[in-house]
Amino acid sequence: MRNVNNNPKIGDIVRYGSGSTALAQLTSPHAGGWHGTQCMGGSTFVSGTLYEPDSEDMATWLDQQRKQDLRYGEKRSQLSFKELRAANIERCNNSFFALDSKDGPWWGNAMAGECGEACNVVKKIDRDGLTAERVIELGKELADMVTYADLLAARYGIDLGQAVALKFNEVSVRVNSELRLPTDMVRK
Secondary structure: OOEOOOOOOOOOEEEEOOOOOOEEEEEEEEOOEEEEEEOOOOEEEEOOOEEOOOHHHHHHHHHHHHHHHHHHOOOOOOOOHHHHHHHHHHHHHHHHOOHHHOOHHHHHHHHHHHHHHHHHHHHHHHHHOOOHHHHHHHHHHHHHHHHHHHHHHHHOOOOHHHHHHHHHHHHHHHOOOOOOOOHHHOOO
């Protein structure tokens, strides 16, 4: 593998570190490293030595992308918190009731109910095994939970995207992780 530390760029797919490491596609520079997307899904912070992946690495990357595409479709969501908030409030106000007609505890209980439903799916996965149907069901329950979390945040005027980024960074400091979310680039 060729070391690419001298000239990494956005879009590069790299193997990072040594030993059992993941592949990542670089998405944006960050002090001391790069933000990236791992081949297994999810974001990562890439620092240290970066290597150009070999053919076996690329086969792994492509296989994982194929599995993600089968599960979620080829076009992954780029939904921002701002877009969620606008649609969420409009649908709530027009199809259910005015957001401010329910108090904070009502929205919190709704969110907790969805969290319980997600936990019930996880229990079934643990007890009976992982299936594609259960993964879809879990995704739906987590989506309900996030939707209610956004409505609870809206009820109190909280910018959920900014709050998530700030809290993520606070925990990174506490656990001595270099991974940070860019709070100045949060798409509100």
